[in-house]
Amino acid sequence: SAQFTVLSQNTLHLGWGKAPYQLNKNTYLFNQILIPGNFDVVILQEVMQQANLATITAGFMPGTYNVVQTVPLGPGTYKETYGFLVRVPAGGNACCTIVQTPTGQNSHTYIGGGFPRPPTGVFVQPPNNNVTWVINYHAMFGNVGQRRTEVSRDAPAILQFQTGHHLRD
Numbered sequence: 533s534a535q536f537t538v539l540s541q542n543t544l545h546l547g548w549g550k551a552p553y554q555l556n557k558n559t560y561l562f563n564q565i566l567i568p569g570n571f572d573v574v575i576l577q578e579v580m581q582q583a584n585l586a587t588i589t590a591g592f593m594p595g596t597y598n599v600v601q602t603v604p605l606g607p608g609t610y611k612e613t614y615g616f617l618v619r620v621p622a623g624g625n626a627c628c629t630i631v632q633t634p635t636g637q638n639s640h641t642y643i644g645g646g647f648p649r650p651p652t653g654v655f656v657q658p659p660n661n662n663v664t665w666v667i668n669y670h671a672m673f674g675n676v677g678q679r680r681t682e683v684s685r686d687a688p689a690i691l692q693f694q695t696g697h698h699l700r701d
Contacts, residue, residue, distance in 0.1 A: 536572035536627050536658050538666065543576050543615075547583030554583075562592035572627030573656060576615035577670035585615045596620060598630055600638045605649040614639075614668040616654045628656035631663055634696075642692055646685040648672050653693055665693045 543561060547554065574597070579585060585601040597617035604611030616639065619627035633640050633655060642650040653667035667690065671679050 535660065536656075537570060539571040539574045540668075541574065541576050542670070543578050543583075545578050545580055545612075546576070546588075547580030558588055558592070562588070572619045572658075573654075573666050574615075574617040575666060575668040576617070577612070577668065579613045579615040581611065581613055583613075585613075585617075589617060600630065600654055602639060602641065602652050605641070605652070607648040612649065612670070614649075614652045614670070616666065616668065618654065618656055618666075621659070628658045631655040631657050640693070642689040644685075644688055644692060647682060647689070651686070651689045651693075667693060 541561070544557070546557065546561070549557075576585070579601065581601075581604045583601075586599045589597055589599050597619055600616040600618070602614045604613055606612055616630075618630050621627065621629055630638055632638060639652055639654050641652040644650075647669075649670050649672070651667050651669040653665040655663055656666055657663045669686070669689075672682055673679075
């Protein structure tokens with residue numbers, strides 16, 4: 533089995549707000565949570581498209597993580613992206629290589645429906661050569677009954693990632 537450390541962090545609308553507020557949020561997020569480098573894979577929720585994770589991480593952690601930021605996902609006009617930071621395999625402190633899907637992508641978003649922000653994953657390969665999906669998912673905010681219904685759809689989504697049928701088409 534694949535072994536590596538994972539952090540999941542809701543970034544609370546990273547990229548929204550006036551510049552001084554965002555700078556403080558970015559500094560806290562990366563200095564307090566990520567800079568210690570205790571995590572091989574970091575999955576982030578509520579990353580606004582304008583946050584541009586590649587630019588932010590280059591400023592705080594140059595060369596430490598490979599960055600994947602998804603396309604905006606969500607209902608109506610509210611959209612957010614998922615972020616993935618995967619430690620660069622270098623210097624014996626390596627974690628994982630992001631393995632491109634057979635369709636040439638760095639990530640895959642669940643195609644089965646039923647989610648305002650569908651689960652999205654990156655396919656990673658740790659040094660032990662076992663590849664595995666790391667899946668990021670942010671449940672809807674609000675109505676508890678609707679949220680439970682949404683979460684009940686996780687099993688088919690996970691099965692789609694496990695079986696890889698979506699990658700052969």
